[in-house]
Amino acid sequence: MTTTVPAGLAELTEILAYGDFATSAPAALQQDLGLASLQVGPARALAVREDPSHFFNRAGGFGAEHPLTLDDLARVCDFYREQGVAQGSLMIAPPLMPANWAAQAATLGLTEGGRYAKLACDLDTMPTADPPPVLDPGWHIGTVGAHQAREWATVMMNTFGFTAPAMVELAASFVGRASWRQYAVRAGERIVAVGSVFFNGECAHMFAGATLPAARGRGAQSALLAARIEAARAQGCRWIVAETGAEGPGEHNPSLHNMLRAGFRPMYERPNWLWRA
Structure with missing residues (x-):
């Protein structure tokens, strides 16, 4: 089985999901949560000021349509600063990182956090589960x-x-x-x-x-x-x-x-x- 989904599309789809999830909330709830979003080219950034875990302060979709630039990243960091959040995550696929990434990360004060495994499957070639997974009785x-x-x-x-x-x-x-x-x-x-x-x-x-x-x-x-x-x-x-x-x-x-x-x-x-x- 081959997995041919472009990394840029995979990353963009992920951040679009998070953005659509958050911005579906009624306006009053978004205001209570301190929720805001930013679009930088194809990339998106999300901030939820009242989320103490910082999990939803995330940005992604970099490199989906054009090479990643320091200016794009700086705009996201400025957005987090303006929203008053203590921490934000920038998710960048390794195949889409620029050659001088270490210098760019240092310029912006970015540090490496936890690692995620990105996975995909090609639905054109993936067989239907047969038999389907079995659940407990009832x-x-x-x-x-x-x-x-x-x-x-x-x-x-x-x-x-x-x-x-x-x-x-x-x-x-x-x-x-x-x-x-x-x-x-x-x-x-x-x-x-x-x-x-x-x-x-x-x-x-x-x-x-x-x-x-x-x-x-x-x-x-x-x-x-x-x-x-x-x-x-x-x-x-x-x-x-x-x-x-x-x-x-x-x-x-x-x-x-x-x-x-x-x-x-x-x-x-x-x-x-x-x-x-």
């Missing part, structure tokens, strides 16, 4: 409607450690968006695992797969991966991309291995480059 998977948005969002955000009510409300607000499909695994009527997929023309992006701790190791994420892959195929996408934490020596990331079993193939490991106030 468990089932399906799409999520507006009436289930808050429960779904609570599972998603709390599992990742974002427990503030405003952050849960942010996640609930993007359920049903036109470029998205949200899925849930239910044990009876209770949601125990969630996942989304974002559609960007030829490329789709896996977003925020999460399982409650007591429900892990029972096939939920494999079922969610398979459902989202088929949704992207039905949407006419050619590729689907995802990212998860890279494994260091002696580490084991179950999400990474679930993706590999589902048919994803590694593209590269991408450091997060951190700007700090």
Whole structure:
């Protein structure tokens, strides 16, 4: 199986997903969260001032249409400074980094943070899962409607450690968006695992797969991966991309291995480059 998705498109699709997720919130909620966004050519930057984790202060899509420039990066750093956030991440695919990257990073005061594994699969050549992943008896998977948005969002955000009510409300607000499909695994009527997929023309992006701790190791994420892959195929996408934490020596990331079993193939490991106030 070959993975031919351009790195620029893979990175742009990821940041467009985050941007669309955040800006789907009502204006009053965006104001309460101190949410703002910036476009620099094809690249996007997002800032959420009231997110203490700094996770959503992220920028990406660099190099999607033209080579990365120091001016592009400086504009993003200025944006973080203007928004009053303490830290922001700049996500740059290694194949798209300029040859003088070390000097550029030093000029802007960027330091290397955690690393992510970027993965992709070519939907034109990837076979349909047969048989599909098996769930526990009494468990089932399906799409999520507006009436289930808050429960779904609570599972998603709390599992990742974002427990503030405003952050849960942010996640609930993007359920049903036109470029998205949200899925849930239910044990009876209770949601125990969630996942989304974002559609960007030829490329789709896996977003925020999460399982409650007591429900892990029972096939939920494999079922969610398979459902989202088929949704992207039905949407006419050619590729689907995802990212998860890279494994260091002696580490084991179950999400990474679930993706590999589902048919994803590694593209590269991408450091997060951190700007700090």
